[in-house]
Amino acid sequence: MADASSQTGRQVLKDGGTRPTRFRTFWNSFKENRGAVMGLWVFLAFLLVAVFAPFLAPYDPSAQFRDATLQPPVWQEGGTWGFPLGTDAVGRDMLSRLIHGARFSFFVGIVVVVVAATGGIIIGLIAGFAPTWLDTLIMRLMDIILAFPSLLLALVLVAVLGPTLLNAMIAIALVLQPHYVRLTRASVLSERSKDYVIASRVAGAGRARLMFITVLPNCLAPIIVQAALSFSTAILDAAALGFLGMGAQPPTPEWGTMLADAREFVLRAWWVVTLPGIAILVTVLAINLMGDGLRDALDPKLKRS
Amino acid sequence: MLKFFLSRLGTFIPTFLGVTLISFAFIRVLPGDPIIVMAGERGLSQERYEALRSQYGFDQPLYVQFWEYFTGVLQGDLGTSFVTNRPVWDEFFSLFPATLELSICAIIIAIALGLPAGVIAAVYRGKFFDRALMSTALIGYSMPIFWWALLLIIVFSGNLGWTPVSGRMGLLYFFDDVTGFMLIDSLLSGQEGAFGSAVHHLILPSIVLATIPLAVIARQTRSAMLEVLSEDYIRTARAKGLSPGRVNGLHALRNAMIPVITVIGLSVGTLLAGAILTETIFSWPGIGKWMVDSIFRRDYPVVQGGLLMIAVMVMFVNLIVDLLYGLINPKIRKR
Numbered sequence: 001m002a003d004a005s006s007q008t009g010r011q012v013l014k015d016g017g018t019r020p021t022r023f024r025t026f027w028n029s030f031k032e033n034r035g036a037v038m039g040l041w042v043f044l045a046f047l048l049v050a051v052f053a054p055f056l057a058p059y060d061p062s063a064q065f066r067d068a069t070l071q072p073p074v075w076q077e078g079g080t081w082g083f084p085l086g087t088d089a090v091g092r093d094m095l096s097r098l099i100h101g102a103r104f105s106f107f108v109g110i111v112v113v114v115v116a117a118t119g120g121i122i123i124g125l126i127a128g129f130a131p132t133w134l135d136t137l138i139m140r141l142m143d144i145i146l147a148f149p150s151l152l153l154a155l156v157l158v159a160v161l162g163p164t165l166l167n168a169m170i171a172i173a174l175v176l177q178p179h180y181v182r183l184t185r186a187s188v189l190s191e192r193s194k195d196y197v198i199a200s201r202v203a204g205a206g207r208a209r210l211m212f213i214t215v216l217p218n219c220l221a222p223i224i225v226q227a228a229l230s231f232s233t234a235i236l237d238a239a240a241l242g243f244l245g246m247g248a249q250p251p252t253p254e255w256g257t258m259l260a261d262a263r264e265f266v267l268r269a270w271w272v273v274t275l276p277g278i279a280i281l282v283t284v285l286a287i288n289l290m291g292d293g294l295r296d297a298l299d300p301k302l303k304r305s
Numbered sequence: 306m307l308k309f310f311l312s313r314l315g316t317f318i319p320t321f322l323g324v325t326l327i328s329f330a331f332i333r334v335l336p337g338d339p340i341i342v343m344a345g346e347r348g349l350s351q352e353r354y355e356a357l358r359s360q361y362g363f364d365q366p367l368y369v370q371f372w373e374y375f376t377g378v379l380q381g382d383l384g385t386s387f388v389t390n391r392p393v394w395d396e397f398f399s400l401f402p403a404t405l406e407l408s409i410c411a412i413i414i415a416i417a418l419g420l421p422a423g424v425i426a427a428v429y430r431g432k433f434f435d436r437a438l439m440s441t442a443l444i445g446y447s448m449p450i451f452w453w454a455l456l457l458i459i460v461f462s463g464n465l466g467w468t469p470v471s472g473r474m475g476l477l478y479f480f481d482d483v484t485g486f487m488l489i490d491s492l493l494s495g496q497e498g499a500f501g502s503a504v505h506h507l508i509l510p511s512i513v514l515a516t517i518p519l520a521v522i523a524r525q526t527r528s529a530m531l532e533v534l535s536e537d538y539i540r541t542a543r544a545k546g547l548s549p550g551r552v553n554g555l556h557a558l559r560n561a562m563i564p565v566i567t568v569i570g571l572s573v574g575t576l577l578a579g580a581i582l583t584e585t586i587f588s589w590p591g592i593g594k595w596m597v598d599s600i601f602r603r604d605y606p607v608v609q610g611g612l613l614m615i616a617v618m619v620m621f622v623n624l625i626v627d628l629l630y631g632l633i634n635p636k637i638r639k640r
Contacts, residue, residue, distance in 0.1 A: 035440075143316065144323035147616045147623075149578035152596065156331055156612055159600045236449055240582055243451045244597060259452055266455055267463040274459075277452030284447040292443075 029297040036293020042286035050102040057096035061253040065091035070269045086271045088261065094271060097253035098279050104254040105235045105283060108169055112234035113227050115173040120180020121223065125211045127181065128188025139185070142178035150175040154237060158246045165248040168241045175237075176230045183226055187219035221298040228291035232284040239280050255280050309631050317624050321617065328613040329374050332605045333367065383610030388602055393610035397592065402485025403473060404584070404591030408576045410507055411514035416569065419519045423526025423565075427534060428553055438523065445520035450579055454513040454586045461509060468509050471588035475502040510587045514579050518572040525568045529561035536560075563633055570626030574619045 020028070031037055049056060065083075069091040072079045079086060085094040127138040145153070150172075157171035191197060192215065200214045241247035242256030250257055255276040262272040340349075340357050349357075358364045362373060377383070383393035422442065426435040462470045469475070473487050480494035488507070491499035533539065534557055542552045580593035588594065592611065599607035 035443075140316070140319050140323065143320045144327060147320060147324050147620045148327075148612065149574045149581075149615065149619065151578040151581055152612065152615060155581065155597070155600060156608060159608070160331055232447065236447075239449055240451060244582070244585065245601075256449075256451075259449075259455070263455065266459055270459055273452075273455050277449060277456065280449045280452065281444070281447060284449070285444060288443060288447050 026297050030293050033293040033296060035289045036296075039286040039289030039291075039293065042282065043290055046102055046283055046286070047106065049099055050106040053099050053103050057093075057099040059093040059096040061097045061100040062092065062251050063096075065093070067091070070265070070272070072269070073271050085275055086269075088258075088272045089265060089269075092251075094275055097258060098255070098275060100253045101255045101258065101276065101279060102283075104165065104248060104252065105238070105280070108165070108172075108238040109231040109234045109287075111169050112173045112176065112238075113231050115169075116176040116230060117180050117223065117227050119173070120177045121184050121216070123177075124181040124184025125188060125216065127185045128192065128215075129207065129211055135185075138181070142181050145175065145178045148175075150233075151237060151240060154241060155244065155246055158241060163246045163249060165238070165242075165252065165254065168238055168247040169234075172234050172237045172241075176233060179226060179230065180223065183222050184219055187222060188215055191215050191218050224298060225291060225295040228287060228294050232287040232291065235280065235284055235287070306631070310628060313624060313627055313631075317620065320620060324616045324620070325375055325378055325613060326371070328609050328616070329371055331612065332609045333370075378613065383613070384606035386599075386604055386607050388599075388604045388607075393606050396595070396607065397611065397614050399485070400591055400595050403487075403589060404577075404580050404593060406486045406488065407507070407510055407514060407583070407589060407591060408573075408580065410511035411576060411579075412518060412569070412572070414511055414515035415519040415522055415572075418515075419522030420526055420565070422523040424530055424553065424558060426523070426527045427530030428549075430531065435527075439527065442520040442523040445516050446524070448516055448520075450513055450516055451582045451586055453516060454509070454583060457509050457513065458586075468505055473503065473506050473590060474499070475506075478502060510583050510589055513586075514576065514583045517575055517579060518569075521568060521572060521575070522565065526561065526565050529564045530557055533557045533561045563630070566633075567626060567630060570622060570629075573622040577615055577619065 065087060068080075068083060068087050070089055071083055071087045071091075073086040073094075074081055074084045076086075083093050083095070085098065087093055088097070123138060127135045130138070154168070154171040154175050157174065158167050161167035161170065197210065197214055200210060205214060238247055239254070239256030239259070242254045243260045245260060248254035248257045250261055258276040259273065262269075262276070265272050340354055340361070340363065355364075362370055365373070374384075381394050383397070385392050386396060389396065422438045426438040429435050458470055461468045474491070475498075478491070478494070478496050478499040480490060480496065480499065483490050483493055487503040488500065491503045530553075534553075539552060539557055542556050543549075547556075577593070580591060581597060582593070583589065584591045584593035585597050592615065596608065596611045596615075598604075599611065
């Protein structure tokens with residue numbers, strides 16, 4: 001049966017009929033959305049660039065070519081094929097730096113989403129199953145975190161912890177985490193009183209089993225959508241922190257940090273400013289397109305159009 | 306209604322207490338001894354150090370320090386800045402009008418463009434207009450606004466020379482603060498060209514700050530309109546033969562506004578977070594730039610006080626939105 005379903009994407013039912021597998025149903029409705037599919041392709045391309053960065057980049061991202069500083073891209077007068085996207089103020093190859101920058105952005109996105117989602121889901125499950133006083137305490141705590149504008153809170157947290165990329169990731173994960181708590185708790189509360197949960201409890205399932213095996217899988221749809229959207233938020237916030245000098249430190253080729261370095265050349269060398277921003281925008285846009293598609297496909301209730 | 310009001314207030318107070326506690330705690334765990342930082346490079350003697358420690362209350366147990374801080378906050382005393390020696394409260398309110406002016410202009414731009422864009426997209430659902438507008442909105446929503454600001458500076462300040470790069474007012478003009486709003490003060494001063502200069506300085510930062518709320522409002526308006534447009538009473542209105550303008554504008558938009566107003570209210574936090582980046586880039590002398598500068602100068606009382614004031618403002622606006630929402634929609638009150 002496993003073979004049949006993986007080959008045809010259909011599950012064989014008892015009476016011999018077939019029905020599409022869960023994944024196939026999802027994929028059919030996801031691929032309807034052309035923007036989402038495009039976003040997925042761009043995302044996969046960036047993922048490959050991030051993974052194979054050392055092989056793709058023509059130079060070391062921090063190698064300085066002192067005789068070729070602020071060289072324009074190849075299509076502009078003065079550009080050469082040696083540096084297809086030009087060089088920055090100390091003669092580092094822009095293309096290599098951008099390729100390596102993809103690594104940092106994806107690293108940030110993945111770490112932040114994993115940390116925030118894991119923490120948020122566990123706390124949310126606890127809040128959903130806990131006695132009222134603990135639930136109230138947890139939710140008030142989340143309200144408190146949400147009262148601060150996320151970037152400001154992350155900024156102050158990084159100031160406390162010290163300005164490094166790791167601390168920026170911790171701060172962003174902490175700030176994004178309440179959204180997962182709220183989502184998880186809301187779905188747990190609506191699932192908890194359903195028949196299948198009661199049946200499972202009557203059958204003698206322990207609390208942990210009820211939480212993680214019975215209820216959690218049925219709460220995942222909105223959480224997956226949130227994960228996609230907070231992936232892009234994480235990349236944007238990390239870049240913003242880097243830009244303010246509170247994220248990755250120079251000479252790390254992180255896109256936001258590159259923009260901060262480039263600020264003084266705004267009016268002299270457009271490419272050092274434009275290119276890292278385009279990289280951020282395209283990545284975030286692709287993930288948001290994908291996230292919109294995921295939401296429409298996974299959660300018809302939330303469908304916008 | 307009173308019960309609803311009280312229950313919302315009941316959640317406001319513990320949150321306020323928690324926010325105070327967090328902004329207090331941050332400063333106690335920041336690396337570096339605030340007294341040493343304050344002394345700067347000159348250093349200071351052991352006796353002077355002890356004296357300053359007790360002057361600022363750092364030698365007290367933490368709970369005493371928190372109690373003093375908390376009672377101070379309730380009386381509007383947020384401590385004094387290490388750098389300028391002025392009360393944080395005064396600094397906040399002398400800079401706040403700049404941020405408020407910028408935020409108001411940004412939200413006006415966002416509503417003026419976002420609402421019609423969302424309505425048009427919903428009415429022409431699936432058509433060219435819808436796709437074009439919603440693609441633009443998604444790009445705006447994904448925009449790293451600090452980069453967007455730099456791009457606008459390159460084009461409008463660098464290449465075209467239309468707008469200034471930073472600040473609120475040209476150096477040629479000088480007048481006293483009356484309201485703190487440059488647009489009003491420059492008019493009151495009666496100096497020729499001052500108002501124009503204020504507008505010129507305001508344009509780019511407002512556009513940058515408006516970008517994300519604009520995209521959010523457009524997307525929210527579209528989805529709210531689509532939901533309302535599929536309701537029975539809209540079909541009835543259409544069947545009665547009412548003009549499309551009347552159906553869309555009057556019947557649908559009015560009901561679609563409820564979630565949109567919520568989104569506008571909740572974008573205050575987004576605006577303040579955006580102000581941090583926007584003000585830093587345009588050297589706009591407001592709260593956002595003040596916070597960033599203070600973080601870098603390790604001016605603890607300012608970071609602490611600013612964090613608290615901003616959080617309280619966001620909470621306050623959210624509370625008002627919540628209450629208004631209950632007022633508009635009786636279903637909410639029951640919960």
